Amino acid sequence: MSHFTDRLIAAIRRCRNPVLVGLDPRADSLPLGLRCAPTDDGLEVAEAYRRFCCAVIDVVAPLVPIVKPQAAFFEELGPQGMLALAEVIGYARDQGLLVLLDGKRNDIGSTATAYAQGYLGKPPAGSWGADALTVSPYLGDDSLEPFVQVATQRGGGVFVLVKTSNPGGKLFQDLVADGRPLYQHVGALVESLATQTLGEGGYGAVGAVTGATYPQQLAELRSLMPHSWFLVPGYGAQGGTARDVAGAFDAHGLGAIVNSSRAIIFAHSRKEYRDRYGDARWQEAVEAATRDMIAQLASETPAGQLD
Amino acid sequence: MSHFTDRLIAAIRRCRNPVLVGLDPRADSLPLGLRCAPTDDGLEVAEAYRRFCCAVIDVVAPLVPIVKPQAAFFEELGPQGMLALAEVIGYARDQGLLVLLDGKRNDIGSTATAYAQGYLGKPPAGSWGADALTVSPYLGDDSLEPFVQVATQRGGGVFVLVKTSNPGGKLFQDLVADGRPLYQHVGALVESLATQTLGEGGYGAVGAVTGATYPQQLAELRSLMPHSWFLVPGYGAQGGTARDVAGAFDAHGLGAIVNSSRAIIFAHSRKEYRDRYGDARWQEAVEAATRDMIAQLASETPAGQLD
Numbered sequence: 303m304s305h306f307t308d309r310l311i312a313a314i315r316r317c318r319n320p321v322l323v324g325l326d327p328r329a330d331s332l333p334l335g336l337r338c339a340p341t342d343d344g345l346e347v348a349e350a351y352r353r354f355c356c357a358v359i360d361v362v363a364p365l366v367p368i369v370k371p372q373a374a375f376f377e378e379l380g381p382q383g384m385l386a387l388a389e390v391i392g393y394a395r396d397q398g399l400l401v402l403l404d405g406k407r408n409d410i411g412s413t414a415t416a417y418a419q420g421y422l423g424k425p426p427a428g429s430w431g432a433d434a435l436t437v438s439p440y441l442g443d444d445s446l447e448p449f450v451q452v453a454t455q456r457g458g459g460v461f462v463l464v465k466t467s468n469p470g471g472k473l474f475q476d477l478v479a480d481g482r483p484l485y486q487h488v489g490a491l492v493e494s495l496a497t498q499t500l501g502e503g504g505y506g507a508v509g510a511v512t513g514a515t516y517p518q519q520l521a522e523l524r525s526l527m528p529h530s531w532f533l534v535p536g537y538g539a540q541g542g543t544a545r546d547v548a549g550a551f552d553a554h555g556l557g558a559i560v561n562s563s564r565a566i567i568f569a570h571s572r573k574e575y576r577d578r579y580g581d582a583r584w585q586e587a588v589e590a591a592t593r594d595m596i597a598q599l600a601s602e603t604p605a606g607q608l609d
Numbered sequence: 610m611s612h613f614t615d616r617l618i619a620a621i622r623r624c625r626n627p628v629l630v631g632l633d634p635r636a637d638s639l640p641l642g643l644r645c646a647p648t649d650d651g652l653e654v655a656e657a658y659r660r661f662c663c664a665v666i667d668v669v670a671p672l673v674p675i676v677k678p679q680a681a682f683f684e685e686l687g688p689q690g691m692l693a694l695a696e697v698i699g700y701a702r703d704q705g706l707l708v709l710l711d712g713k714r715n716d717i718g719s720t721a722t723a724y725a726q727g728y729l730g731k732p733p734a735g736s737w738g739a740d741a742l743t744v745s746p747y748l749g750d751d752s753l754e755p756f757v758q759v760a761t762q763r764g765g766g767v768f769v770l771v772k773t774s775n776p777g778g779k780l781f782q783d784l785v786a787d788g789r790p791l792y793q794h795v796g797a798l799v800e801s802l803a804t805q806t807l808g809e810g811g812y813g814a815v816g817a818v819t820g821a822t823y824p825q826q827l828a829e830l831r832s833l834m835p836h837s838w839f840l841v842p843g844y845g846a847q848g849g850t851a852r853d854v855a856g857a858f859d860a861h862g863l864g865a866i867v868n869s870s871r872a873i874i875f876a877h878s879r880k881e882y883r884d885r886y887g888d889a890r891w892q893e894a895v896e897a898a899t900r901d902m903i904a905q906l907a908s909e910t911p912a913g914q915l916d
Contacts, residue, residue, distance in 0.1 A: 417685070
C-alpha cells in the first residue's frame with residue numbers, strides 16, 4: 303500500500319478539491335424518510351445510520367477525495383452501531399473514497415498498538431479498514447509511536463489533535479511553556495514525526511488537527527509544520543469560512559483537507575437548500591452543499607490552484 | 610441511581626480493598642486452553658476474549674469492588690470484539706461488580722455527549738452499561754462538560770487523564786506554564802468539577818488518572834485534589850509498588866482505586882504463580898495474584914484502614 307498522503311494527493315488532484323465530508327449521523331437530524339423509533343438494542347437507529355451514510359456516500363463519492371465517519375455517533379448505539387460503522391467504512395472504500403475515522407483514540411504502549419492495528423489498514427490487516435485515524439496527544443510521544451509504526455507499515459495516516467476548533471480548546475492548548483503555547487509543542491512533535499515518515503509528495507504520514515476557527519494560528523502552524531498535513535475542522539456549522547482556512551494550504555493548494563459535516567449531510571435542514579429541495583430531495587441538497595463548498599474553497603483559498 | 614463514588618465506597622468497604630482488576634485480553638497471552646486460530650472477522654478471538662474475561666470475572670467478583678475492561682483490545686478485533694465487550698461489561702455488572710471502561714474518549718460538544726450517553730449508565734440508558742469511563746483532557750473544559758452532565762444524571766463516573774504512568778507522559782504533562790506543570794492545570798479543572806458533583810462520601814463524580822510510577826506527584830495531587838477520586842494505573846507490571854501508591858489514599862483508605870491488569874489476569878505466566886498452578890489452573894493463579902495484591906495494599910497503604 304503506498305503512502306497515505308500520496309494516495310490523498312492523488313485523490314485530491316483527481317477531484318480537484320480538498321473537501322472532507324464528515325459522516326456524523328444523528329437520529330434527530332435524519333431526513334424524515336429515514337427516521338425510526340429507537341429500540342433498546344440500537345438496531346433500528348444503527349440501520350438508519352447505515353442507510354443514511356451510504357446514501358450520502360453515493361452522492362459525494364464522485365465529488366470529493368475523502369470522508370470522515372465520526373465514531374462517537376455509532377458507538378453511542380452500542381455494538382449494533384459498531385457493525386454499522388464497519389459497513390459504512392467498507393462501503394466508502396468500495397466507492398473509491400479514502401476514509402479517515404474520527405475516533406480521537408490514544409493509550410500507552412501495546413494498548414496504543416491495538417488501536418492502531420485495529421483501525422488502520424484495509425481488512426484483514428485492519429479490522430475496521432480506515433485509511434487514517436485521529437489521535438489525542440496528551441499521553442506523549444511514546445503513545446504516538448505505535449500509531450506511526452502501524453501507519454508506516456500499512457500506508458495509513460495519523461492526525462494528532464494540535465489546535466482544536468472548540469472555544470474550550472484554548473484552556474490547555476494555549477498555556478505558554480518555555481516561550482510557546484502547548485499546541486506549538488505538540489505541533490513540533492507532529493512535524494518531527496512527519497519528517498520521519500515522508501511520502502513522495504513531501505508530506506508525512508503524521509498530520510495535525512488544526513481548527514478553522516483560529517485562522518491566525520492555522521497560518522502560523524502551516525509555516526512551522528511544512529511536512530504535516532492538516533485536517534481542518536470547524537468550517538461551516540462551527541463558523542469557519544473559506545477565507546479562514548486559506549492559510550492551511552501550501553502554494554499548490556495541497557497540505558490541508560477541510561472538513562464539513564452537518565452543513566453538508568444535513569443540508570436539507572439549512573434554509574438555502576431546504577427551500578430548493580425540501581426533505582424528500584435531501585440527497586440533492588447534499589450534492590448542492592458539497593458543490594458550493596468546493597466552489598468557495600476554489601475561489602478563496604490556494605485550493606483553486608488544483609484546477 | 611445513586612452517586613458513583615458512593616456506590617464505589619460501598620463496594621470497597623464490602624470487599625475491604627481498593628483493587629481494580631484490568632481486563633486487557635491479548636490473544637498471545639491467553640491460557641493455552643483458550644487460544645485459537647484468528648479468523649478475518651475476529652469472531653474466534655472475540656469469543657476467546659469473552660470466555661476469558663468472564664472466567665476472570667468469576668474469580669474476582671467475590672474479591673474486588675470494580676473491574677476495568679480496556680476497550681482497545683476489543684476494538685482491535687472489529688465489530689465482533691465490540692459485541693464481546695458489551696457482553697463482558699454486562700456479565701461483570703450481573704456479578705455485582707462496578708465497571709470502569711478504559712476508552713480514553715473525548716470530543717467536542719454534542720459528539721462528547723454521544724460518547725457519554727453511549728457508555729455511561731445501565732442499559733437501556735447507556736448502550737454499553739459502564740459505570741464510569743476514562744476521558745482525555747486535551748480538548749479543554751467544554752469537552753468535559755457533557756461527560757459531567759451525563760454522569761450526574763445517571764450516577765456515573767468520569768476519570769480524566771492527569772498524570773499518566775508511561776515514560777513519555779511527561780513530555781507535555783510536565784511542561785510548566787504559569788508556575789505549575791500542565792498536569793496540575795488539568796488537576797485543578799478536575800478538582801473543580803469534582804467539587805461541583807460531590808457524593809455523600811465527599812468525592813465528586815469526576816476523578817483523575819494518576820500513575821503509580823510517579824509517587825511524589827501522586828501524593829502532591831492528593832493534597833491538591835481532596836475531592837477527586839484517583840484511578841492509579843502502573844502498579845505491578847509497570848513497576849509501581851504498594852508503597853508507591855500509598856500517597857493516593859485519604860486517611861480512611863478511600864479516595865483511590867489501584868489498577869493491575871496483566872499481573873493479575875495473566876498471573877499464570879508469572880514465575881511465582883506458574884510454578885504453583887501451571888497453565889491449566891490459571892484461574893487459581895488469578896485468585897492468588899488478586900489476594901496477594903490485596904494483602905500488599907492492606908499492609909503498606911492506608912487501604913489497611915478499611916478492615
